[in-house]
Amino acid sequence: MEDKYQFTIELEVRDYELDSEGIVNNAVYQHYLEHARHQFLCHVGYSFAKMESEGLMPVVSRVEINYKSSLRSGDVAVCRLWLERKGIRFIFHQDIFNKATGALAVNALVTSVVVKNGWPTRGEKLAEFFKDYL
Amino acid sequence: MEDKYQFTIELEVRDYELDSEGIVNNAVYQHYLEHARHQFLCHVGYSFAKMESEGLMPVVSRVEINYKSSLRSGDVAVCRLWLERKGIRFIFHQDIFNKATGALAVNALVTSVVVKNGWPTRGEKLAEFFKDYL
Amino acid sequence: MEDKYQFTIELEVRDYELDSEGIVNNAVYQHYLEHARHQFLCHVGYSFAKMESEGLMPVVSRVEINYKSSLRSGDVAVCRLWLERKGIRFIFHQDIFNKATGALAVNALVTSVVVKNGWPTRGEKLAEFFKDYL
Amino acid sequence: MEDKYQFTIELEVRDYELDSEGIVNNAVYQHYLEHARHQFLCHVGYSFAKMESEGLMPVVSRVEINYKSSLRSGDVAVCRLWLERKGIRFIFHQDIFNKATGALAVNALVTSVVVKNGWPTRGEKLAEFFKDYL
Numbered sequence: 001m002e003d004k005y006q007f008t009i010e011l012e013v014r015d016y017e018l019d020s021e022g023i024v025n026n027a028v029y030q031h032y033l034e035h036a037r038h039q040f041l042c043h044v045g046y047s048f049a050k051m052e053s054e055g056l057m058p059v060v061s062r063v064e065i066n067y068k069s070s071l072r073s074g075d076v077a078v079c080r081l082w083l084e085r086k087g088i089r090f091i092f093h094q095d096i097f098n099k100a101t102g103a104l105a106v107n108a109l110v111t112s113v114v115v116k117n118g119w120p121t122r123g124e125k126l127a128e129f130f131k132d133y134l
Numbered sequence: 135m136e137d138k139y140q141f142t143i144e145l146e147v148r149d150y151e152l153d154s155e156g157i158v159n160n161a162v163y164q165h166y167l168e169h170a171r172h173q174f175l176c177h178v179g180y181s182f183a184k185m186e187s188e189g190l191m192p193v194v195s196r197v198e199i200n201y202k203s204s205l206r207s208g209d210v211a212v213c214r215l216w217l218e219r220k221g222i223r224f225i226f227h228q229d230i231f232n233k234a235t236g237a238l239a240v241n242a243l244v245t246s247v248v249v250k251n252g253w254p255t256r257g258e259k260l261a262e263f264f265k266d267y268l
Numbered sequence: 269m270e271d272k273y274q275f276t277i278e279l280e281v282r283d284y285e286l287d288s289e290g291i292v293n294n295a296v297y298q299h300y301l302e303h304a305r306h307q308f309l310c311h312v313g314y315s316f317a318k319m320e321s322e323g324l325m326p327v328v329s330r331v332e333i334n335y336k337s338s339l340r341s342g343d344v345a346v347c348r349l350w351l352e353r354k355g356i357r358f359i360f361h362q363d364i365f366n367k368a369t370g371a372l373a374v375n376a377l378v379t380s381v382v383v384k385n386g387w388p389t390r391g392e393k394l395a396e397f398f399k400d401y402l
Numbered sequence: 403m404e405d406k407y408q409f410t411i412e413l414e415v416r417d418y419e420l421d422s423e424g425i426v427n428n429a430v431y432q433h434y435l436e437h438a439r440h441q442f443l444c445h446v447g448y449s450f451a452k453m454e455s456e457g458l459m460p461v462v463s464r465v466e467i468n469y470k471s472s473l474r475s476g477d478v479a480v481c482r483l484w485l486e487r488k489g490i491r492f493i494f495h496q497d498i499f500n501k502a503t504g505a506l507a508v509n510a511l512v513t514s515v516v517v518k519n520g521w522p523t524r525g526e527k528l529a530e531f532f533k534d535y536l
Contacts, residue, residue: 027164073451183341298429
């Protein structure tokens with residue numbers, strides 16, 4: 001399973017991301033997941049900002065997140081992902097682990113589509129950048 | 135379908151919730167959904183803070199969100215929900231609409247469990263508060 | 269003193285705005301302050317989005333915030349402000365109170381300037397909208 | 403001037419921290435500043451979480467932030483600080499630079515006090531950890 005991962009970043013938990021229970025707030029994981037995808041895009045030589053400037057908008061159409069264990073102050077989130085293409089959809093398989101313990105914190109499936117002028121496209125340009133990963 | 139809704143709140147979009155595309159950031163909808171659930175809890179005479187003080191921790195175990203249309207500056211999010219209980223799980227069916235247009239912005243399914251001392255409980259006390267809605 | 273206020277909005281504290289101490293995180297007050305200013309702008313018939321679309325960018329150049337007492341889950345923040353103009357600067361005097369107790373939570377001074385094409389302007393168009401308040 | 407800095411961290415700008423103008427939202431800098439202080443606390447062998455567990459609460463009483471230039475997608479924020487003690491107050495002099503250009507993005511003064519059971523303390527334990535920096 002682990003072999004499937006194509007990209008990894010590490011993010012330190014920041015104390016302002018904790019909620020009143022002292023654990024990372026649920027919505028913050030979506031920020032981690034988004035940042036990992038955007039960094040992956042940079043990694044392949046493209047970027048969210050460049051896409052925007054070209055009138056291409058990668059839009060998340062669906063998110064599924066399973067919360068498995070909590071991250072806390074001082075923890076490091078290891079965000080790993082692998083990519084799959086299904087028709088016009090780019091599907092990111094994303095897992096977040098607790099670096100110190102190796103425990104799975106979150107497992108997620110994020111589906112996105114490239115939109116241009118408000119309409120979904122086939123995402124060919126994005127697919128070109130991702131070609132080594134598809 | 136609409137008849138199923140048991141609780142509704144309205145939230146004005148705040149400009150700091152927008153991302154660089156001028157639309158509400160994906161993760162912000164999780165905040166809207168969470169706030170709607172917490173307000174629902176207040177509505178039935180309980181609250182997240184009270185649960186915490188009693189050592190009961192409502193934990194989200196799974197979130198599914200389908201993004202249907204974007205909210206923008208000046209929009210009002212109408213957050214509606216209905217509740218279902220399956221075993222120890224409380225499942226919130228949550229939809230967010232654009233008040234002005236009536237368009238569905240987000241449709242979501244949020245599964246939560248009440249945890250005590252790190253272990254899932256049957257959630258009987260919470261179910262008691264929700265008894266008119268189950 | 270209270271007579272000076274020219275605009276007021278109320279914001280419910282949302283639980284995701286709390287930090288691990290169970291109080292509203294310091295940075296969140298900047299969000300409240302910003303939202304109050306943006307709503308004030310809407311109140312006078314203008315808006316941040318409209319300004320942006322006209323190439324005018326209201327930029328905060330300085331913020332001073334004194335933290336007086338904490339807001340918690342269930343509290344309502346009453347955000348009040350009055351406006352002063354000094355040369356090209358628009359200075360917002362902003363106070364946030366706890367609705368239930370009347371206690372001052374935060375008192376702030378926010379200085380902003382209208383920027384066009386990267387350069388500060390005299391802000392005449394904005395001043396026109398605010399003319400009844402200056 | 404630069405010699406005064408006692409601690410430095412670098413934070414990559416994350417795209418969800420941008421606002422609709424494509425620049426880092428004003429309130430986000432307060433998160434950067436907070437994270438730098440908390441990391442400094444870890445650096446000296448203490449931590450915010452430990453302080454909390456000992457019933458000591460470092461409370462920010464005042465923030466002054468001057469916004470000098472904007473950070474954008476892809477930028478790295480270099481957060482530097484030096485510490486001063488005045489009576490019971492710990493004053494953090496904090497600057498944030500754009501790593502690529504060296505430009506000053508934000509210059510800030512953050513005043514905090516250690517509170518115990520709701521009352522300000524002299525902060526002796528914290529001062530002990532910071533003794534090499536005062």
